[in-house]
Amino acid sequence: MGNIVLRNVNKSFGATTIIPNIDLDIADGEFVVFVGPSGCGKSTLLRLIAGLEDTTSGKISIDGRDVTEEAPAKRKLAMVFQSYALYPHMTVRNNIAFPLKMAGEDKAVIDKKVNDAARVLNLTNYLDRRPGQLSGGQRQRVAIGRAIVRQPSAFLFDEPLSNLDAALRGTMRLEISELHQQLKTTMVYVTHDQVEAMTMADKIVVLNAGNIEQVGSPLDLYRSPRNLFVAGFIGSPKMNLIEGAPAAKYGAHTIGIRPEHLDISTSAGEWKGEVGVAEHLGADTFLHVHTDGLGTINVRADGEVPINHGDTVYLSPDPTKLHRFSPDGKAM
Amino acid sequence: MARAVTTQHKAIATAAAWIVAFLIFFPILYTIITSFKSEQEAIQGFSMIPSGTLESYREVQSQYNYFKPFMNSVILSVGSTILALFIAVPAAWSMAFSPTRRTKDVLMWMLSTKMMPAVAVLFPIYLIFRNFGLLDSRIGLTVMLMLINLPIVVWMLYTYFREIPGEILEAARMDGATLWGEIVYVLTPMAVPGIASTMLLNIILAWNEAFWTIRLTTTNAAPLTAFISSFSSPQGLFWAKLSAASTLAIAPILIMGWFSQRQLVRGLTFGAVK
Numbered sequence: 001m002g003n004i005v006l007r008n009v010n011k012s013f014g015a016t017t018i019i020p021n022i023d024l025d026i027a028d029g030e031f032v033v034f035v036g037p038s039g040c041g042k043s044t045l046l047r048l049i050a051g052l053e054d055t056t057s058g059k060i061s062i063d064g065r066d067v068t069e070e071a072p073a074k075r076k077l078a079m080v081f082q083s084y085a086l087y088p089h090m091t092v093r094n095n096i097a098f099p100l101k102m103a104g105e106d107k108a109v110i111d112k113k114v115n116d117a118a119r120v121l122n123l124t125n126y127l128d129r130r131p132g133q134l135s136g137g138q139r140q141r142v143a144i145g146r147a148i149v150r151q152p153s154a155f156l157f158d159e160p161l162s163n164l165d166a167a168l169r170g171t172m173r174l175e176i177s178e179l180h181q182q183l184k185t186t187m188v189y190v191t192h193d194q195v196e197a198m199t200m201a202d203k204i205v206v207l208n209a210g211n212i213e214q215v216g217s218p219l220d221l222y223r224s225p226r227n228l229f230v231a232g233f234i235g236s237p238k239m240n241l242i243e244g245a246p247a248a249k250y251g252a253h254t255i256g257i258r259p260e261h262l263d264i265s266t267s268a269g270e271w272k273g274e275v276g277v278a279e280h281l282g283a284d285t286f287l288h289v290h291t292d293g294l295g296t297i298n299v300r301a302d303g304e305v306p307i308n309h310g311d312t313v314y315l316s317p318d319p320t321k322l323h324r325f326s327p328d329g330k331a332m
Numbered sequence: 333m334a335r336a337v338t339t340q341h342k343a344i345a346t347a348a349a350w351i352v353a354f355l356i357f358f359p360i361l362y363t364i365i366t367s368f369k370s371e372q373e374a375i376q377g378f379s380m381i382p383s384g385t386l387e388s389y390r391e392v393q394s395q396y397n398y399f400k401p402f403m404n405s406v407i408l409s410v411g412s413t414i415l416a417l418f419i420a421v422p423a424a425w426s427m428a429f430s431p432t433r434r435t436k437d438v439l440m441w442m443l444s445t446k447m448m449p450a451v452a453v454l455f456p457i458y459l460i461f462r463n464f465g466l467l468d469s470r471i472g473l474t475v476m477l478m479l480i481n482l483p484i485v486v487w488m489l490y491t492y493f494r495e496i497p498g499e500i501l502e503a504a505r506m507d508g509a510t511l512w513g514e515i516v517y518v519l520t521p522m523a524v525p526g527i528a529s530t531m532l533l534n535i536i537l538a539w540n541e542a543f544w545t546i547r548l549t550t551t552n553a554a555p556l557t558a559f560i561s562s563f564s565s566p567q568g569l570f571w572a573k574l575s576a577a578s579t580l581a582i583a584p585i586l587i588m589g590w591f592s593q594r595q596l597v598r599g600l601t602f603g604a605v606k
Binding site: 050052071072073077078079081082083085086087088089098099102103146150 | 497499500502503504505506507508509510513517518521522524
């Protein structure tokens with residue numbers, strides 16, 4: 001079991017409010033990602049759930065039990081930190097065994113669980129090494145091993161892949177997703193990387209300045225962003241946001257169109273522009289088109305498109321994929 | 333471009349460093365040399381070459397019991413250091429990992445007590461010791477030495493603990509460690525080099541402490557500092573014997589310092605550079 005409920009949770013440091021009265025429900029077994037720009041309060045929210053920070057007001061329950069005042073150790077949660085936070089003076093074996101030792105488990109039980117975890121995470125050959133002798137990816141796996149042996153009711157991940165290089169990040173992303181499929185335990189994952197959020201989450205919580213902007217499945221957020229912030233944050237390359245006359249034509253203050261929902265033509269179309277940079281990636285082509293009155297518009301075309309720097313192109317938005325926003329930034 | 337360092341510059345700097353080191357060490361060296369002279373040689377004037385007699389050492393050993401003050405010095409310095417660590421580790425932990433707005437002030441205040449002249453509190457301390465029957469007792473003096481060195485111990489440990497990433501302690505907390513478990517299994521082992529050099533330095537400071545050890549003891553609890561000072565009045569003119577006694581007093585700590593100098597230097601400069 002591992003459902004987590006936040007009610008009216010508030011966190012302030014003196015007069016500065018970091019998290020203003022948040023309500024959130026995380027169901028058992030769900031993979032929830034908190035995503036937002038740096039300083040949006042996503043890590044603070046995770047630390048509140050972990051118990052590493054005290055709430056200023058509000059209530060946090062895990063499996064129906066009020067844990068607001070409980071110490072981190074009593075919450076039955078496991079956490080993986082950005083810096084791995086391994087114990088440098090202990091071997092990999094002792095690192096993974098530490099939570100079991102603290103729980104007063106039998107030595108035989110500890111050995112078995114440590115060996116099992118090491119097998120799952122491909123760490124069997126490294127059990128007698130110290131963290132200093134491991135690569136970044138291996139260290140992160142040890143941190144995950146330390147978390148899984150406890151059989152917690154939920155895992156908390158605080159930007160666990162930020163310190164890894166891009167290739168390793170992709171691999172570890174898959175490993176964590178697979179681990180979730182295997183264990184079916186609730187996972188709460190904090191990241192500023194919306195690609196991680198989109199690829200891993202069952203449910204994404206988009207945070208901005210401590211507020212929850214929108215909660216939904218990755219495709220919900222992609223298809224129907226509730227406001228301009230979510231529209232601009234989710235999706236890569238970013239959604240084009242256009243104000244003024246072109247937006248008024250569609251009866252909105254701002255219109256949003258994703259780069260992949262624009263039709264490109266060299267002869268005719270709604271908006272005329274000149275290609276600034278053309279990025280040919282093979283599978284995709286990204287065009288940065290400078291238009292009159294609309295600014296730069298990003299376009300994503302499938303496959304190899306024979307358009308280059310300096311070419312004149314015409315862009316037409318797919319009207320069924322157009323997002324309309326009112327002056328207060330809310331979706332219409 | 334990096335500053336050019338010529339061989340000549342290097343030689344001059346090295347020579348200067350050796351001269352300064354020699355000047356600092358000279359009093360100790362001369363004491364050791366004098367201890368191997370006869371009394372007559374000692375008062376004859378400056379000479380760096382002793383006759384090598386062990387007469388003074390024999391006399392110091394036969395006339396005075398060296399072993400007792402030596403043991404007192406060991407008990408007082410090691411005892412006060414261990415006692416100080418028991419108080420300083422939790423204190424430094426709370427200041428390093430759970431600081432408040434006033435933590436810096438508390439640290440400064442603690443250090444400021446070291447700037448107070450000891451003689452200013454001699455009278456009240458003496459009365460407290462007298463009234464509690466602690467004069468000339470090892471327990472009383474151990475507590476006293478612990479108290480006077482505590483600020484430095486807390487400061488040193490605080491700087492060490494500050495270098496330990498807080499996330500590791502948070503991880504221990506998430507892993508189910510109690511506060512005690514966190515300090516015993518995670519913080520202390522990680523801070524072993526720091527704790528070791530703090531211990532070494534504190535033992536040296538306590539060993540060399542002369543103000544309180546001389547004033548609060550007579551015979552029972554008197555350490556080597558009191559042993560030497562007891563020589564200076566009746567035996568003040570017997571330089572060779574005084575030197576032999578001094579050499580015996582400083583030898584243990586000198587040897588210990590020699591073997592642990594790397595650790596000590598690391599401890600004193602820890603955190604200064606990353």
